[in-house]
Amino acid sequence: MKVLLRNPRRELDVPGPVAVHALLERLSIKRESVLVIRADTLVTGDAVLHDDDVVEIRPVISGGAA
Amino acid sequence: MRCRRCKAPAVIELRRHNAGFCGDCFLHHCREQVRRAIDDHAMIGAGERVLVAVSGGKDSLALWDILLDLGHSVDGLYLGLGIGDYSTSSAAYARAFAARRGANLVEIDLPADLGFDIPTGSRAAKRVPCSACGLSKRHLFNQAAVDGGYDVVATGHNLDDEAAVLFGNVLRWNTEYLGRQLPVLPAGQGFVRKVKPLVRLGEREMAAYCVLRGIDYIVEECPMAEGNRHLAYKEALNDIEERSPGAKAAFYFEFLDKASHLFTSTADAAKADLRPCSSCGSATPGETCAFCKLRARATAASS
Numbered sequence: 001m002k003v004l005l006r007n008p009r010r011e012l013d014v015p016g017p018v019a020v021h022a023l024l025e026r027l028s029i030k031r032e033s034v035l036v037i038r039a040d041t042l043v044t045g046d047a048v049l050h051d052d053d054v055v056e057i058r059p060v061i062s063g064g065a066a
Numbered sequence: 067m068r069c070r071r072c073k074a075p076a077v078i079e080l081r082r083h084n085a086g087f088c089g090d091c092f093l094h095h096c097r098e099q100v101r102r103a104i105d106d107h108a109m110i111g112a113g114e115r116v117l118v119a120v121s122g123g124k125d126s127l128a129l130w131d132i133l134l135d136l137g138h139s140v141d142g143l144y145l146g147l148g149i150g151d152y153s154t155s156s157a158a159y160a161r162a163f164a165a166r167r168g169a170n171l172v173e174i175d176l177p178a179d180l181g182f183d184i185p186t187g188s189r190a191a192k193r194v195p196c197s198a199c200g201l202s203k204r205h206l207f208n209q210a211a212v213d214g215g216y217d218v219v220a221t222g223h224n225l226d227d228e229a230a231v232l233f234g235n236v237l238r239w240n241t242e243y244l245g246r247q248l249p250v251l252p253a254g255q256g257f258v259r260k261v262k263p264l265v266r267l268g269e270r271e272m273a274a275y276c277v278l279r280g281i282d283y284i285v286e287e288c289p290m291a292e293g294n295r296h297l298a299y300k301e302a303l304n305d306i307e308e309r310s311p312g313a314k315a316a317f318y319f320e321f322l323d324k325a326s327h328l329f330t331s332t333a334d335a336a337k338a339d340l341r342p343c344s345s346c347g348s349a350t351p352g353e354t355c356a357f358c359k360l361r362a363r364a365t366a367a368s369s
Contacts, residue, residue, distance in 0.1 A: 007287055031081070032304045035273050042077040042274055044067045044086060060273040061226070061300050062123055062287055 001053040003027075016053065021045035024057070033061050078274050081311035089278045096275045099266040100132045107249045109261035114217035116140040119207050120163075120171065122156030124283045125222030127163050128275045129264055133220065134167060140220070143210050145203060146175035148183025149290060156284045163281060172214065174206055182364035184290065190367035191360045195290035198360060205348065205357035211258040224264040224272055229314040230299040232321055245333025248326060255340055255349040268314070 003012040003023070014023065020036050020043055036043050037056040049055055067076040069088035076086030087095055104110050116133060120126045120142040133140045144160040147153050157173075164171035177183045182190075188198035211219045228247070235243045251260040264272065276283050291297065306313045336351070343355035350356070 006285055030304050030308050032268075032270060032307045033301070035078075035270065035277065037277060040277075042089075042277055044076050044079045046067050058273065058277075058285060059287075060124070060270045061297060061304070062125075062269065062291075 001049055001051055001055055004054070004056045006057075007059050016050040017048050019045070020047050020049060023049060023055075027057070029057060034059055077278070078271075080271065082268070082307075082315055084311070092271075092274065093278060096128070096267060096271060097132055097135060100129075100263045101136060103249065103263050103266045104136075104261075107261070109220075109250055109259075109263055110138060110218055114139070115215065116218045116220050117143050117172070117207070117211045117214065117216040118220045119203065119222070120144050120160045121222070122159035122284045123222070124273045124276045124281075124285075125224050125227075125264060125269065127159070127222075127281050127283050128272045128279070129220060129222045130163065130169065131167065131279060131281060132275075133263070134169060141170040141172055141214075141216070143172045143174070143207060145206055146173065146177070147199060147202070148175075148177040149185065149288065152284075152286070152289055155286075159282055159284050163283075172210060174210060176202065180206075180361060180365075182361060182368055186368055187360050187364035188290075190363040193360070194294065196294050196296065199290070201356055201360060205355070208257055208260075209346075209348075212256065216258060217253075218259045218261055220261050220263055222264055222272075223262040224267055224269045225314060225318060226269040226300055226303070227296075228262070228265055229303055229318045230296055232318055233299045233303060234295065241329050241332040242336050243333075244326065245329035245331070248322070255337070256342075256347070257349065265318070 001014055001016050003014050005012065021031065024031055024034070031045060035058045037058060038049065038053055067079060067086040068074065069076050069091050070085040071091040072088060074088040077089050078092055079086045110116060116138050118126060118130045118133060118140050120130060130140060130142055142160065142164055144157060146157055160171060184195055184199050184202065187202070188195040191198060207219050232247060235247060249262045249265045253259040303314050339351050340349040343350045343358055344353050345358040346355060348355045
């Protein structure tokens with residue numbers, strides 16, 4: 001599957017099937033800090049991603065502070 | 067995973083609530099959390115005019131959307147910071163949202179209207195960029211609200227923002243800031259009321275809200291915020307949250323319930339020493355307010 005990552009923007013090829021939480025663990029990404037989006041739809045940690053999926057892992061942490 | 071409310075397939079899991087939600091029930095959850103924050107802390111009275119500070123990011127656009135849906139009278143205020151392509155893009159997202167909702171967006175442009183930008187201002191005043199930016203926002207949002215006759219300024223600070231600021235203030239035992247770290251700052255001394263209606267929602271929830279509502283927002287981080295302390299605190303708290311879901315909410319809300327009142331006298335004492343700025347008239351502890359000093363240094367450096 002194609003996995004799009006942001007900040008910086010980059011793309012990875014990852015073999016499926018793999019559960020969302022396992023994919024995040026493999027990439028050392030904390031669940032609390034991202035959303036996983038497949039075909040414009042959010043997916044939960046137990047969803048299984050397949051070879052032909054295109055997945056965005058979108059960071060949600062933002063903001064500066066004085 | 068199934069939705070806690072309607073048992074349809076869930077699209078998001080909130081470990082803090084030990085629950086999953088389908089799209090519709092999640093949007094309902096977000097609106098209810100905002101409604102509850104507004105009611106619990108008496109943030110917005112009936113018929114009051116609200117100015118929401120809009121950055122083009124997920125939190126402020128989601129806040130504007132929810133406040134409109136809850137029936138409040140809300141205009142947006144976008145402040146152009148002069149941070150290159152980032153400012154150009156973020157302004158476009160704010161304008162697109164306003165057009166889509168038929169809402170009124172007030173705009174102030176730091177370079178065009180005040181003669182400096184944040185990169186120049188931070189260098190000239192020897193402040194980190196986030197400090198110069200935050201100072202400018204606080205001053206100009208309040209000024210715009212006073213000038214426009216608004217009763218309330220609403221900002222998109224969410225639970226993660228508040229927990230991270232609290233973490234930083236506790237690390238340094240900054241008692242004056244701890245005394246002011248409240249979801250509502252009352253009006254007075256030339257300041258309109260400031261409210262944070264998103265304090266019951268985390269930033270992951272706000273990003274999910276925007277995805278589910280089809281709200282486009284700037285996903286890229288501000289280039290000037292890279293590596294700042296606030297982001298490091300958020301990452302540290304997310305490490306704790308990963309092991310102990312609900313830790314961030316407990317840290318912040320237990321502070322409000324059990325400790326914030328211990329610091330209000332320090333904050334009140336600091337407020338008692340304020341006087342009008344000799345340049346703009348805003349309340350300040352010195353002769354000239356911090357924003358006017360920043361602007362003077364920045365415009366001198368620009369000329």
